[in-house]
Each structure stands twice: as structure tokens, then as C-alpha cells.
Amino acid sequence: MNTVLSARDLKKIYHRGSEAVHAVDGISLEAAPGEMTAIIGPSGSGKTTLLNILGCLDNPSEGALSVGGDEIFGGKKELSEKKLTGIRRRNFGYIFQKFYLIPTLTVLENIMLPSVFYRNCDICKTPQEVLKQLGIENRAGHLPSELSGGEMQRVAIARALINAPRILLADEPTGNLDSKRADEIKDILRALAAGGITVIMVTHNLDLAKAADRIIEIRDGKIV
Amino acid sequence: MNIYSVAYKNLLRKKTRTALTAAGIALSAWVLATLLGFNRGYETGLNRDIDNMGFQVLLTAKGCPYEAATLMLKGGTGLRYMEEAVVRTVTSNPEVEGVTRMLMQGVFDPNKGENGAIAAYLGVDALTYPKMKGYLEFKQGAWFTDNNAYEAVMGYEAAELEQREIGDKLLIPGLNAELKVVGILKRSGTQDDGTIFLPISAVQKIFSKQGKLTGLGIKVKKGADMTAFENKLYDLPDVQVVSMAQVKSTIMNLVTSAKVIVFAIAFIAVIIAMAGVINTILMSVMERYGEIGILKSMGAMPLDIFKMIWAETAILCSLGGLAGIALSLATAKAAEAAVRHFLPFTPNGEMIAINTGIAAGAFGGIVIGGLLSGIYPAWRAARVRPLEAIRSEGD
Numbered sequence: 001m002n003t004v005l006s007a008r009d010l011k012k013i014y015h016r017g018s019e020a021v022h023a024v025d026g027i028s029l030e031a032a033p034g035e036m037t038a039i040i041g042p043s044g045s046g047k048t049t050l051l052n053i054l055g056c057l058d059n060p061s062e063g064a065l066s067v068g069g070d071e072i073f074g075g076k077k078e079l080s081e082k083k084l085t086g087i088r089r090r091n092f093g094y095i096f097q098k099f100y101l102i103p104t105l106t107v108l109e110n111i112m113l114p115s116v117f118y119r120n121c122d123i124c125k126t127p128q129e130v131l132k133q134l135g136i137e138n139r140a141g142h143l144p145s146e147l148s149g150g151e152m153q154r155v156a157i158a159r160a161l162i163n164a165p166r167i168l169l170a171d172e173p174t175g176n177l178d179s180k181r182a183d184e185i186k187d188i189l190r191a192l193a194a195g196g197i198t199v200i201m202v203t204h205n206l207d208l209a210k211a212a213d214r215i216i217e218i219r220d221g222k223i224v
Numbered sequence: 225m226n227i228y229s230v231a232y233k234n235l236l237r238k239k240t241r242t243a244l245t246a247a248g249i250a251l252s253a254w255v256l257a258t259l260l261g262f263n264r265g266y267e268t269g270l271n272r273d274i275d276n277m278g279f280q281v282l283l284t285a286k287g288c289p290y291e292a293a294t295l296m297l298k299g300g301t302g303l304r305y306m307e308e309a310v311v312r313t314v315t316s317n318p319e320v321e322g323v324t325r326m327l328m329q330g331v332f333d334p335n336k337g338e339n340g341a342i343a344a345y346l347g348v349d350a351l352t353y354p355k356m357k358g359y360l361e362f363k364q365g366a367w368f369t370d371n372n373a374y375e376a377v378m379g380y381e382a383a384e385l386e387q388r389e390i391g392d393k394l395l396i397p398g399l400n401a402e403l404k405v406v407g408i409l410k411r412s413g414t415q416d417d418g419t420i421f422l423p424i425s426a427v428q429k430i431f432s433k434q435g436k437l438t439g440l441g442i443k444v445k446k447g448a449d450m451t452a453f454e455n456k457l458y459d460l461p462d463v464q465v466v467s468m469a470q471v472k473s474t475i476m477n478l479v480t481s482a483k484v485i486v487f488a489i490a491f492i493a494v495i496i497a498m499a500g501v502i503n504t505i506l507m508s509v510m511e512r513y514g515e516i517g518i519l520k521s522m523g524a525m526p527l528d529i530f531k532m533i534w535a536e537t538a539i540l541c542s543l544g545g546l547a548g549i550a551l552s553l554a555t556a557k558a559a560e561a562a563v564r565h566f567l568p569f570t571p572n573g574e575m576i577a578i579n580t581g582i583a584a585g586a587f588g589g590i591v592i593g594g595l596l597s598g599i600y601p602a603w604r605a606a607r608v609r610p611l612e613a614i615r616s617e618g619d
Contacts, residue, residue: 044355048330057521057611081609082525089523100518104233112225117524 003063004166004198005031006053008074010063012049012221020024024048024060024219025172033166036193038212039202046221047202048171054200055169057090067091068166089118093160093168097175099152101144101159107131108140111158118163130158150181157214159189161197168192170201174208186211227528231535236507245504246544249590252497253548256490257586258559261552263486263576265560267479269571273414274472279324279441280355280450282466283310283457305436306463314440317456319448324352325424327440329431333397343397345420347427356443360416365407371425375581377407377605381417394420401430413572494589497544498597505601506539517604517613528605533605537598538591547581 011077014022023046031037039047052058056072064074071154072079072087100218101110103124111127118124131137134154139191144152153173159166170189186208193199201212209215235242237272285304300605308325327347334340354360354367363383368375376394378386383405388394394403403422411417428434444453450467458464509516514530524532556576564570 052611054522057614085520085523085525088521092521094518094521096518098514100514101514102230102233104236105230109225109230113230113519114522116225116227116230117519117522117528159522167561 002032003030004033004068004186005200006066006212007054008059008064010050010053010065013061014044020112022221023223024053025068025220026063026064027223028063029216029223031167031198033198034193034196036189036199036212037201038209038215039200039218040204040206040209040215041218043193045218047218049171050218051104051171051200051202051220055094056088057094089114091166093157093163093165095153095156095160095168095170095173097172099144099156099176101152101155102142106141106143107136107147107155110155111162113159114163123141125162125164127162130161133161134158148181150175150184153177153185155183155189157185157192161192165197167198167200170199170203172203172205174203174205177191179207227532228539232539234512234532234536235539237498239291241504241507242540245350245500246540246547248500249497249541249544249594250548250551252493253545253586253590254551254555254556255493256589257552257582258550258556258576258579259486260582260586261556262559262563262578263483264579264582265573265575265577266549266571267476268577269573270475270479270574271472273571273574274475278358279443280468281442281444281454281470283314283440283460284464284466286462286464286509290406291593305433305438306440308435308437310437310440310460310463310508312466313456313460314442317371317453318405319444319453319520321443321445322352322356323440323443324356325349325437326353326441327427327429327431327433327436328426328438329433331397335397343420344426345396345422347422350423352422353441356441357416360412360603361410363408363410365405368423369421371423372429373423374401374403374426375406375420375423376403377409378405379409379417380411380419381421383408385418396430399430415572417572494593497541497590498593501541501594501597502600503538504540505533505598506604508536509533509601509605513613516608517610520608520610521614529608530602530606533602534595534598535593537602541591541594541598542587545587545594548590549578550576552586553583 007030008028010024010027011022014021014023025046025124027050029037032159053060053073056065057065058166059078060073064117065072066074067087068091070087074086080111102113105113108127113123113132127140128137131140134157136151136154136158138145139151144155147155153176168189173189174185177185182205189199189201190211199212201208203209226280248593283306285306311323314320325348328344329347330342330344332340333343336343337566350368350371351419363380365377369376371454378388383389388405388408390405390408392405394405402425409416429434444450454465454467457463505511519529556578559576560576
């Protein structure tokens with residue numbers, strides 16, 4: 001299988017006093033280009049911790065992770081924060097339940113924000129491309145306060161896509177939306193996967209999870 | 225779009241807080257520019273007043289040189305008298321280009337001001353004094369030509385105060401002496417503006433001080449050895465030599481002491497502004513903790529975040545600094561009036577002189593101070609770990 005992301009026996013152990021908490025306990029998974037994966041499970045099961053490790057936002061206690069063939073975790077040497085930032089910048093787009101749009105920047109400016117920090121990007125898309133792709137080109141000059149929740153999440157997705165990531169990680173992307181807007185986001189994520197982007201999402205929304213190619217259920221840090 | 229435009233727009237989120245912090249910085253810049261301008265204006269004015277004396281050495285009867293300086297600068301009454309014969313001794317020196325005799329006298333005028341005041345009259349030589357004071361110009365009339373004439377030339381402010389014009393009579397209180405005003409000077413920006421000049425022989429006669437002088441102004445030839453000449457004058461009995469260079473140096477030493485206080489106040493103003501900037505930017509960083517984490521997850525390096533927060537500080541300080549400089553220029557006249565009201569002695573001319581150098585220096589000081597105070601909040605923001613920031617927002 002042609003994989004874009006590969007995780008082997010990932011573990012994340014927290015220490016609460018003398019007690020060791022296994023938030024992620026030996027998870028292995030692979031994701032192919034254009035594959036949409038939903039991670040579900042009860043609160044506290046380790047879904048978000050797993051997503052953060054897959055997205056290089058957190059270090060695993062044990063195990064290995066490679067992205068696009070490059071070994072990120074599991075090697076002899078731990079990567080510096082600067083190198084991790086470079087890996088995130090080139091490979092990942094993130095979507096969160098809270099949209100984290102900057103209120104004083106317009107839609108267009110919010111979308112362009114990653115390119116402020118990633119100046120010499122050859123593969124990056126133009127803001128107009130992603131605005132059109134997300135169907136919000138007519139909202140380009142508006143401030144976030146002038147948008148609906150669904151539109152704000154579209155802007156957040158557009159912002160995540162500007163660096164042309166290979167993998168899109170979404171943590172409860174429909175958590176703040178009503179069912180109609182959630183359906184719209186589901187269709188967008190589905191379309192992105194169809195376009196070749198690997199989508200890995202954590203959700204409590206079973207309707208959204210059913211739209212994925214694969215559902216992974218986690219309990220107590222393990223795949224069940 | 226770049227980091228600076230993002231930083232500018234970040235400042236617009238909390239407009240009131242940004243405006244209040246900028247106002248604090250503006251106030252500090254205003255204090256700094258005004259104090260530096262005052263320092264420069266006072267020093268320049270004092271130098272100009274001393275240089276406009278028209279002579280380089282003043283001979284007085286033995287006494288305190290500081291009192292002699294006061295006599296020159298404030299027009300107070302004479303302290304002791306020296307014999308007029310000293311004129312011949314002094315003029316015999318080859319270094320002397322010219323001398324001018326002076327006799328300062330004062331009488332209490334009960335009609336002056338609310339409770340009466342001393343009216344000062346300076347007897348001067350009709351021939352030599354006008355030559356040494358070549359910068360004096362007349363608004364009306366001219367100098368008296370006879371040293372025995374009962375005539376008066378009034379400085380601009382003295383004439384305004386006494387409400388006299390040429391041809392008017394001037395009565396010396398208690399002495400039954402009536403003088404005719406023959407000239408009124410234009411404003412010169414020196415102590416001469418407040419002086420009433422009379423012919424020296426007339427003053428000697430009116431005040432019964434024949435053959436007496438309170439001062440002898442000496443103009444020295446160009447290229448003459450001043451030190452050697454002053455040493456010769458020190459050998460004269462019962463006279464005090466006051467060199468203008470000495471006076472200037474003494475007063476400037478006092479001014480330097482005052483400078484330390486002025487700069488201490490200016491430093492405190494900058495420190496207060498810096499504390500305000502640290503507080504505002506740090507609060508802003510704390511409020512945007514999660515957002516900064518998101519920026520880092522998008523690929524912003526720690527240096528990018530540092531630059532963005534530092535740019536916010538720089539913009540805030542620049543705007544506040546510019547407003548403060550503009551305010552200091554706009555209020556310079558009002559501040560000068562207030563300073564003149566409170567200080568016992570102020571030189572003539574512009575006293576709060578804010579030039580381009582001072583404006584640039586005050587602006588630079590405020591911006592550098594602001595940038596230094598922005599280092600800690602920017603460093604804190606740069607150290608934010610994306611996951612911790614996102615988690616803290618989620619909690």
C-alpha cells in the first residue's frame with residue numbers, strides 16, 4: 001500500500017503522581033493518499049492525543065512515526081522544535097473545533113496567514129484558488145464576525161489548505177456547527193479526500209464518521 | 225500582507241487598551257522632548273544673554289563675583305563702588321580696545337506693582353556704551369548724546385511697564401529728579417529689555433555718587449591674551465575682575481547639576497512608559513495564547529512569533545512617540561510660560577527649544593525603550609508550545 005503516513009506501536013504515557021496513564025497504548029496505523037479516516041471513541045479515550053502525535057504537535061513516549069517516508073519519531077535523535085515546525089509546515093493542515101480566525105483580519109488575510117510564515121513555498125496555492133474551492137470567494141473582504149459558523153469553518157479549512165498539505169488533520173471539525181452546516185463540511189472534506197488529500201479526523205459525529213473510508217474506534221488508548 | 229501588517233491589525237483588537245497605552249507612551253515622549261528642549265533652550269538663552277553683554281571683562285569693586293554676575297544679569301543695585309580713576313589705569317593696557325563706565329542705582333518706588341518695588345537705573349556712558357551694545361535697536365528715538373543730560377532711554381519691557389513714550393517725563397521717586405524719555409529700545413531678548421538707561425554723569429549727580437562707578441565693562445582686542453590681561457587686572461587694588469568666560473562657566477556648572485535632575489525625570493518617564501508597554505503586550509500575548517499556538521501549528525517559527533509581537537511593540541511605541549513629539553511641539557509655548565512663572569531666573573528668548581535632533585532623540589529613546597520592554601512578552605510568545613496552547617484553549 002502506498003502510504004503517506006505510517007505509525008507503529010505509538011504510546012503516550014502521562015504520569016499522574018505515581019500512576020502511569022496510557023493515553024495512547026500501542027496504536028499502529030497507516031494512511032494512504034486520498035484516504036479519509038475517522039477516529040471515534042468516548043471522551044478521554046485518547047483520540048485527540050493520537051491526532052496530535054500524528055500531526056507532530058506532540059511527541060510519543062514510544063513508537064515510530066513517518067510522514068512521506070521521512071522518519072519523524074522513533075529514530076535515534078529527537079527532532080528539534082524548528083525541524084518539527086518545518087515538517088508541519090510542509091505536510092499538514094489543521095482544523096479545530098474552534099476556528100481560531102483572527103478577528104481583525106479579513107477572510108482573505110486569514111487565509112493568507114500561513115504564507116506570511118512560509119514565504120518560499122513553490123507548491124502553495126493562491127488564496128483565490130482555495131477561496132473558490134471552498135465556495136467563499138464572495139466573502140473574501142469580510143471580517144470573521146460577519147460570517148456564519150459554517151463559513152468560518154470553511155475559512156479555517158481554506159487556511160489549512162493554502163500550504164497545499166498532504167495530510168489534513170481535523171479535531172471535531174463540526175463540533176460547533178448545526179447539522180446542515182456539518183453536512184456541508186462533511187461534503188468538503190470528502191471532496192478534498194477525493195482530490196488526493198489524506199484526511200484524518202477525530203469526531204463524535206457519527207454521520208461524519210460514516211462518510212470516511214475507514215473508522216477507527218479507540219477505547220483506553222487502544223484500537224478496538 | 226506581512227508580519228508588520230498582521231501586527232498592526234492585532235493592535236486594533238482592543239482599541240481602548242491600545243489607545244491608553246499609546247497615550248501613556250505619548251505622555252512620556254512629551255515629558256522627554258519638553259525636558260530636553262528646556263535643557264537646550266535654557267543653556268542657549270543663558271549663553272546668548274552672557275555673550276550679548278558687549279564686553280568680555282567686567283570690573284567691579286571688591287565683592288562676591290556671583291553678586292556681580294547677578295548685577296549684570298538681573299540689574300540689581302550696585303554693591304560697592306570703585307573710584308573712576310581706575311578707567312585711566314585700565315585703558316593704559318595695550319589689550320584694551322575700549323571701556324564703558326556704569327553706575328547702577330536703585331530706589332524704592334511705592335507705586336510700582338502692588339506693594340512697591342525697587343526701580344533700577346543704569347548710568348551708562350553716552351559715547352562708549354551704545355558702541356559696545358551694537359545689537360540694540362530703537363523702537364522710537366535715539367541714545368542721549370550728553371552725559372550730563374537729564375534724559376532716559378528705556379528698554380522695551382520697562383517702557384511697556386511704565387507706559388512711557390518718547391517725550392514723556394520720568395520721575396525718580398524721592399529724589400525730585402525729572403528726566404525726559406528720549407528713546408525706547410526694541411525688544412532685544414536680553415536683560416536690557418527691562419533696564420532704564422540714564423547718562424552716567426547725570427546719575428552720579430542725582431544720586432550724589434560723583435567719581436564713583438559700580439562697573440567698568442572692558443572690550444578686549446581680538447587676539448589678545450585674555451589670561452595674561454586678566455592677571456594684570458587682578459593686580460589692581462580693591463577691584464574684582466569678572467570674566468564673562470568665568471561667569472558662563474560657573475553658571476553652566478550649575479546648569480549641569482540641574483541637567484542631572486532633568487535627565488533623571490526623563491528617565492523615570494521612559495521607565496513608566498516601558499512598564500505600561502510590558503503590561504499591555506504581555507496581557508495581549510496571554511489572551512492570544514491559543515491563537516499563537518495555532519500560528520505555530522501552521523508553520524510559524526519561534527522567531528516569526530517573536531518578530532510579530534516585537535513589531536506590535538514597535539508600532540505602539542512609534543505611534544505613541546510621534547504623538548508625544550507632536551504634543552511637545554504644540555505645547556512648547558504654554559510649557560515655557562509655566563516654567564517662566566515658576567523659575568526665579570529665566571534667560572530671554574525661546575526657552576523650550578525643541579529642534580529636529582531633540583525630537584529625533586526623544587522619539588528614538590521612546591522606541592528603543594519600548595523595544596527593550598517588548599523583548600520579554602515576545603520571548604514568552606515565541607516559547608509557546610502549540611499543543612499546550614491549543615489544550616489551554618480547549619480546557
